[in-house]
Amino acid sequence: MRADARRNRERIVEAALGLFTERGAGVSMEEIAQAAGLGVGTLYRHFPDRRALIEEIAQSTLTVLRDHLRAGAAEQVPRWEVLLSMVRHCAGRPLALLSSLPEASPQSDTRQRLIREIHGLLGDIVEQAQQEGSLRRDLTPEQVVGLLNVAICRPGARADDPLTTVMLDGLKAPAP
Amino acid sequence: MRADARRNRERIVEAALGLFTERGAGVSMEEIAQAAGLGVGTLYRHFPDRRALIEEIAQSTLTVLRDHLRAGAAEQVPRWEVLLSMVRHCAGRPLALLSSLPEASPQSDTRQRLIREIHGLLGDIVEQAQQEGSLRRDLTPEQVVGLLNVAICRPGARADDPLTTVMLDGLKAPAP
Amino acid sequence: MRADARRNRERIVEAALGLFTERGAGVSMEEIAQAAGLGVGTLYRHFPDRRALIEEIAQSTLTVLRDHLRAGAAEQVPRWEVLLSMVRHCAGRPLALLSSLPEASPQSDTRQRLIREIHGLLGDIVEQAQQEGSLRRDLTPEQVVGLLNVAICRPGARADDPLTTVMLDGLKAPAP
Amino acid sequence: MRADARRNRERIVEAALGLFTERGAGVSMEEIAQAAGLGVGTLYRHFPDRRALIEEIAQSTLTVLRDHLRAGAAEQVPRWEVLLSMVRHCAGRPLALLSSLPEASPQSDTRQRLIREIHGLLGDIVEQAQQEGSLRRDLTPEQVVGLLNVAICRPGARADDPLTTVMLDGLKAPAP
DNA sequence: TATGAATGAGGATTCATTCAT
DNA sequence: AATGAATGAATCCTCATTCAT
The missing domain is CATH 1.10.10.60 (Homeodomain-like)
Incomplete structure (x- = not known):
C-alpha cells in the first residue's frame, strides 16, 4: 500500500x-x-461501505484496548491499579459504539474474537482483584464489565469526573 | 379540546x-x-413538527419528575430515602433523551423552567442529605444530578442493576 | 386504494x-x-425499489399476453391465425426486458408461473399449427417461442416490418 | 508506437x-x-474516454466486416453464398452495439464512412443475389441489412440457431 | 377532522475521469 | 510509461413535512 x-x-x-x-x-x-x-x-x-468503516473503527479501538489489557495483565502491580489504568484508558472513548450501533451488524468474527479476549482478560483481572481484597465480591466479572462499559465508554467521559469517581468508590471492597 | x-x-x-x-x-x-x-x-x-413532539415528551417527562420530587420534598422521611425513590422513578426512563437528542433544539423556555425547578428541588434534597450525613459531601448538587442522569436515565436501566447499586454505594457518606 | x-x-x-x-x-x-x-x-x-417497478411491468405485460393467448386458444380459427394475432400483439413490446434485465432478479414466483403458462399455451398452439400443416415441423415449441421473442419483442418492432414478414414466411410449412 | x-x-x-x-x-x-x-x-x-474506446471497438468491428465483404464481393461464387458467409461471420458479434449504444455518440466520420461502405457492398451483393434469383425481390437492400442486423448481430446468436435458419429460409426467393 | 398520498431535500453509493507516485 | 489512488457528479433511496381526499 x-x-x-x-x-x-x-x-x-x-x-x-x-x-x-x-x-x-x-x-x-x-x-x-x-x-x-x-x-x-x-x-x-x-x-466499501458505512458498515466497513464502523467495523474498522470498532476493531481498531478494541485492539488497542486489548493490547492495553494484555500489558496490564503482565505487570507486577495490584490488580486494582490495573483496573484504574483501564478506566483511564477508556474514559471518553465511546467504545459504547460497539454495542449500540444502529447498524448493529451481526458482529464480525474478528470483532467477536476481540471482545471475547477482552472479556477474558478483564474477567481474570476482576477475579484477582476480588481475591486481593480490593474489589467488592458481590458482582460477577460480566457485571463489572457491563457497568464499566456504561460508566466510562460514553462521549465526554473523563477518568476523574464525578460519575467515574463515585463508581470506583462504589466498587471498592468495603472495609472489613 | x-x-x-x-x-x-x-x-x-x-x-x-x-x-x-x-x-x-x-x-x-x-x-x-x-x-x-x-x-x-x-x-x-x-x-407541527418532529421538534415539537420531542419537546412535548421532554416536558411531560420532566413534569412528572418534578411532581414526584415535589411530593418527595414534602415527605417526612430521610432525604436518602427521597433520593432512592427518585432513582426508582427514573430508572429506565431515557430522560437522557433530553440532553442527547440530535435535534437538541435551543431548549424551550418551558423546558428550561422545568429543568431549573428540578435542579432546585434536587439541589435542596442533595444538600439536606449531605447534612443528615447520608450522602457524601465532596460533590455539588449539580454533579450529583449529572451523574444520576447518566447512570439511571438510559434505556434498559433498572433500579437494582449493578451500575445503579454500585453508584448508590459510592454515593453514601463514608463511615466516620 | x-x-x-x-x-x-x-x-x-x-x-x-x-x-x-x-x-x-x-x-x-x-x-x-x-x-x-x-x-x-x-x-x-x-x-419499494427499482426491482419492484420492473417486476410490476414484467407481470403486467406478461398477464396481458397470457390473456391474449388464452382468448386465442379458445377461438375457432386456424392456429396460424392465432400465431399471427400474437405477433401483432407483441410487436414493439420489449417483452425482451423479461429475459435481459440487468437486474435479472431471481425471477419471482408469479413471473415464473406466468411464463410457464404462456409457454404452455404457446406450445399447444405451435403443435396444433404444425398438425394443421401451417407451421414448419422442424422446430420445437421452445425454439419457436425463442425466435419470436428475439424477432418481435424488441423496441421498435412492427408487425409488418421486414424482419417480421420474412420470419413469418420462413415459419410457414413448405409447400408439399 | x-x-x-x-x-x-x-x-x-x-x-x-x-x-x-x-x-x-x-x-x-x-x-x-x-x-x-x-x-x-x-x-x-x-x-481519452469511454466514448473513444467504444468508437474504437465499433471501428475495428466494422473494419473487419468491411474487409470480409470486400473479399466476398471479389469471389467467383453465387451471391447467396456470399450472404451466407457474412451471416456466419457476424453471428454472435453484437455489432448491434453500434446502433444501440446508450452513448450513441453522433457517429464519427470514420464510422459513418465505414458504414456507408458496408452498406454499399452489401447493397450490391443483395441486388445481385436478387438478380441471380436466390434472394426474394420485395425488399430493398437497406431492409435486408436492417433485418440481418437484428437477427444475427445479437449476443449469443449462432449461424445455425433457429432464428437464423428461419430467417434465411424466409429470405430465399420463392420457387417460381 | 382524520387519513394517507405526494413532495423533495438529503444521505449512501458508484463510476468515469484526473493526477500523484 | 504504468499504476492505482483521489475526485465529485449522478443515481438510488429515505423520511420529515405538506396537501388533496
Missing part, C-alpha cells in the same frame, strides 16, 4: 472516530470525508 | 416515548403514528 | 414502460417520475 | 469487446482494465 494511501486511511479513521465521539453515529459519510480533508470517493475506496 | 383529540394526543406521546425508549431517537414519524394507531396527518395536526 | 393513487400508479407504469421501450433499462427513477408527472417519493411509495 | 503499447491497446479492445458481448454495455472501465490485465490509467492513456 502506498504511503499516501495509508496516511489517508488513517486520517479517515481518525476523523470518523472523532466525529462519532462528538456527535454520535449519525454523521454523514460526506462529513467524515470532509473532516479527513478528502472526497467521498476516497473514503469509499478505503471502506 | 375535545375528548378524542386529547386521547389521540396522549396516545402519540405514549407511543413516541415507548419507541424512543426501545429503539433510540431514530424512529420515523410514520412508525410513531402507526404505533399510536393513527395516520401521520393526525400526528402533525397535534405537533 | 384511493382513485388518485391508482391513477398515479398507472401513470408510473405507463411512463416506465414507455421509457424502457424507447431508451432501454438504464433510465433513472427520477426521469420515470418526471415522465409520470410526479415526484420520486411518490414513485417509491408505489414501488 | 512501441510494440508493447500496441499489444496493450489490442488487449484492451479485446477485453472490452468480450465484456460488452457477455454482459452488455454497462461494464465499468475498471473492469475492462482489469480484464486486460492493466490499470485504469493505462486504459486512459490509450483512450
Whole structure:
C-alpha cells in the first residue's frame, strides 16, 4: 500500500472516530470525508461501505484496548491499579459504539474474537482483584464489565469526573 | 379540546416515548403514528413538527419528575430515602433523551423552567442529605444530578442493576 | 386504494414502460417520475425499489399476453391465425426486458408461473399449427417461442416490418 | 508506437469487446482494465474516454466486416453464398452495439464512412443475389441489412440457431 | 377532522475521469 | 510509461413535512 494511501486511511479513521465521539453515529459519510480533508470517493475506496468503516473503527479501538489489557495483565502491580489504568484508558472513548450501533451488524468474527479476549482478560483481572481484597465480591466479572462499559465508554467521559469517581468508590471492597 | 383529540394526543406521546425508549431517537414519524394507531396527518395536526413532539415528551417527562420530587420534598422521611425513590422513578426512563437528542433544539423556555425547578428541588434534597450525613459531601448538587442522569436515565436501566447499586454505594457518606 | 393513487400508479407504469421501450433499462427513477408527472417519493411509495417497478411491468405485460393467448386458444380459427394475432400483439413490446434485465432478479414466483403458462399455451398452439400443416415441423415449441421473442419483442418492432414478414414466411410449412 | 503499447491497446479492445458481448454495455472501465490485465490509467492513456474506446471497438468491428465483404464481393461464387458467409461471420458479434449504444455518440466520420461502405457492398451483393434469383425481390437492400442486423448481430446468436435458419429460409426467393 | 398520498431535500453509493507516485 | 489512488457528479433511496381526499 502506498504511503499516501495509508496516511489517508488513517486520517479517515481518525476523523470518523472523532466525529462519532462528538456527535454520535449519525454523521454523514460526506462529513467524515470532509473532516479527513478528502472526497467521498476516497473514503469509499478505503471502506466499501458505512458498515466497513464502523467495523474498522470498532476493531481498531478494541485492539488497542486489548493490547492495553494484555500489558496490564503482565505487570507486577495490584490488580486494582490495573483496573484504574483501564478506566483511564477508556474514559471518553465511546467504545459504547460497539454495542449500540444502529447498524448493529451481526458482529464480525474478528470483532467477536476481540471482545471475547477482552472479556477474558478483564474477567481474570476482576477475579484477582476480588481475591486481593480490593474489589467488592458481590458482582460477577460480566457485571463489572457491563457497568464499566456504561460508566466510562460514553462521549465526554473523563477518568476523574464525578460519575467515574463515585463508581470506583462504589466498587471498592468495603472495609472489613 | 375535545375528548378524542386529547386521547389521540396522549396516545402519540405514549407511543413516541415507548419507541424512543426501545429503539433510540431514530424512529420515523410514520412508525410513531402507526404505533399510536393513527395516520401521520393526525400526528402533525397535534405537533407541527418532529421538534415539537420531542419537546412535548421532554416536558411531560420532566413534569412528572418534578411532581414526584415535589411530593418527595414534602415527605417526612430521610432525604436518602427521597433520593432512592427518585432513582426508582427514573430508572429506565431515557430522560437522557433530553440532553442527547440530535435535534437538541435551543431548549424551550418551558423546558428550561422545568429543568431549573428540578435542579432546585434536587439541589435542596442533595444538600439536606449531605447534612443528615447520608450522602457524601465532596460533590455539588449539580454533579450529583449529572451523574444520576447518566447512570439511571438510559434505556434498559433498572433500579437494582449493578451500575445503579454500585453508584448508590459510592454515593453514601463514608463511615466516620 | 384511493382513485388518485391508482391513477398515479398507472401513470408510473405507463411512463416506465414507455421509457424502457424507447431508451432501454438504464433510465433513472427520477426521469420515470418526471415522465409520470410526479415526484420520486411518490414513485417509491408505489414501488419499494427499482426491482419492484420492473417486476410490476414484467407481470403486467406478461398477464396481458397470457390473456391474449388464452382468448386465442379458445377461438375457432386456424392456429396460424392465432400465431399471427400474437405477433401483432407483441410487436414493439420489449417483452425482451423479461429475459435481459440487468437486474435479472431471481425471477419471482408469479413471473415464473406466468411464463410457464404462456409457454404452455404457446406450445399447444405451435403443435396444433404444425398438425394443421401451417407451421414448419422442424422446430420445437421452445425454439419457436425463442425466435419470436428475439424477432418481435424488441423496441421498435412492427408487425409488418421486414424482419417480421420474412420470419413469418420462413415459419410457414413448405409447400408439399 | 512501441510494440508493447500496441499489444496493450489490442488487449484492451479485446477485453472490452468480450465484456460488452457477455454482459452488455454497462461494464465499468475498471473492469475492462482489469480484464486486460492493466490499470485504469493505462486504459486512459490509450483512450481519452469511454466514448473513444467504444468508437474504437465499433471501428475495428466494422473494419473487419468491411474487409470480409470486400473479399466476398471479389469471389467467383453465387451471391447467396456470399450472404451466407457474412451471416456466419457476424453471428454472435453484437455489432448491434453500434446502433444501440446508450452513448450513441453522433457517429464519427470514420464510422459513418465505414458504414456507408458496408452498406454499399452489401447493397450490391443483395441486388445481385436478387438478380441471380436466390434472394426474394420485395425488399430493398437497406431492409435486408436492417433485418440481418437484428437477427444475427445479437449476443449469443449462432449461424445455425433457429432464428437464423428461419430467417434465411424466409429470405430465399420463392420457387417460381 | 382524520387519513394517507405526494413532495423533495438529503444521505449512501458508484463510476468515469484526473493526477500523484 | 504504468499504476492505482483521489475526485465529485449522478443515481438510488429515505423520511420529515405538506396537501388533496
